[in-house]
Amino acid sequence: MAAGLLTVIVGIVTQWFFSQRQYQDRITRLSDIQENLRQATFAMARELKTGRQVIWPRVNPDQSPRTDSVLVFKNFRGAIVAFFHRPAERKIRRVVIPNGPGMPVEDTAPLGDGIASLTFTTMGPDNKLVSLHLSTEGVHHLDAVRLVNE
Amino acid sequence: MRLPSRRGVTLLEVIMAMVILTIAIVPMLDVFGVTGRTVAKSQNLSLAVGLSHKIAQHLLTMPYDAIVDKAETPLADGADDQVFNPLENPGTSQTTNRRITAAQLPELHAFLKKYSVRYALDVVGDAPKDVKIIITWIEQGRNMLYSLRVYVSRR
Numbered sequence: 001m002a003a004g005l006l007t008v009i010v011g012i013v014t015q016w017f018f019s020q021r022q023y024q025d026r027i028t029r030l031s032d033i034q035e036n037l038r039q040a041t042f043a044m045a046r047e048l049k050t051g052r053q054v055i056w057p058r059v060n061p062d063q064s065p066r067t068d069s070v071l072v073f074k075n076f077r078g079a080i081v082a083f084f085h086r087p088a089e090r091k092i093r094r095v096v097i098p099n100g101p102g103m104p105v106e107d108t109a110p111l112g113d114g115i116a117s118l119t120f121t122t123m124g125p126d127n128k129l130v131s132l133h134l135s136t137e138g139v140h141h142l143d144a145v146r147l148v149n150e
Numbered sequence: 151m152r153l154p155s156r157r158g159v160t161l162l163e164v165i166m167a168m169v170i171l172t173i174a175i176v177p178m179l180d181v182f183g184v185t186g187r188t189v190a191k192s193q194n195l196s197l198a199v200g201l202s203h204k205i206a207q208h209l210l211t212m213p214y215d216a217i218v219d220k221a222e223t224p225l226a227d228g229a230d231d232q233v234f235n236p237l238e239n240p241g242t243s244q245t246t247n248r249r250i251t252a253a254q255l256p257e258l259h260a261f262l263k264k265y266s267v268r269y270a271l272d273v274v275g276d277a278p279k280d281v282k283i284i285i286t287w288i289e290q291g292r293n294m295l296y297s298l299r300v301y302v303s304r305r
Contacts, residue, residue: 143204
């Protein structure tokens with residue numbers, strides 16, 4: 001009887017240990033997701049807020065917002081920059097589009113990693129407010145950036 | 151020849167082991183629970199920071215006289231406010247606007263509804279306006295709050 005009880009206890013403890021390990025893994029993943037969302041937002045906002053003009057997407061003629069997974073804008077140096085999301089890689093990439101002949105140059109490092117979806121929405125009368133919506137595994141992050149330069 | 155005595159584990163010993171194990175496990179269970187709650191808390195706080203920043207950026211594009219007090223407004227199923235509703239529009243006219251509703255943005259709607267996320271504006275003074283952006287949500291039955299104060303000048 002004692003041996004039986006001992007087996008039951010060992011079984012319960014083992015099961016509890018593995019379920020807690022799975023729970024701990026889930027929590028760690030959730031924490032990583034939050035960090036990815038924050039880092040990606042910060043990396044995009046840093047360049048975007050000093051930008052001069054959003055080229056794409058543009059507010060609709062009836063002043064309703066317009067959404068796309070690609071954002072093209074002129075940065076403070078006058079270079080044309082695009083941010084876009086690659087769903088298959090779950091990465092946000094940055095590319096500089098030459099203002100004349102030549103191929104776009106993509107940054108080697110991604111702006112964001114582990115991002116399942118991203119949308120850019122232009123809002124406001126002057127097309128200078130960009131709303132960001134990022135999400136991964138049911139965790140969402142909303143933010144917005146207003147371009148400050150002319 | 152005398153065989154050495156082989157004692158088994160007695161029931162009393164097993165019961166004592168169970169008691170000791172229980173005493174040891176209960177605090178450990180709590181540690182895992184605390185970690186989970188901390189992550190949930192940081193998730194919601196991170197969301198609130200993003201939301202308040204978004205509102206602050208919108209205030210810079212709003213007509214100065216339109217920046218007034220706003221009562222608590224839910225983000226999910228909220229009325230049109232040009233900040234959160236509509237939130238997106240994949241089309242070319244307002245007929246394709248997407249609001250935070252179960253039908254149009256189901257994932258985001260479920261997420262915001264789960265924590266009952268709301269926002270409010272408390273505006274004091276004029277030139278500049280002292281705007282307090284208040285984000286509230288409910289977490290495990292507790293009312294949570296994050297606020298950000300911004301000053302908006304007449305443009």
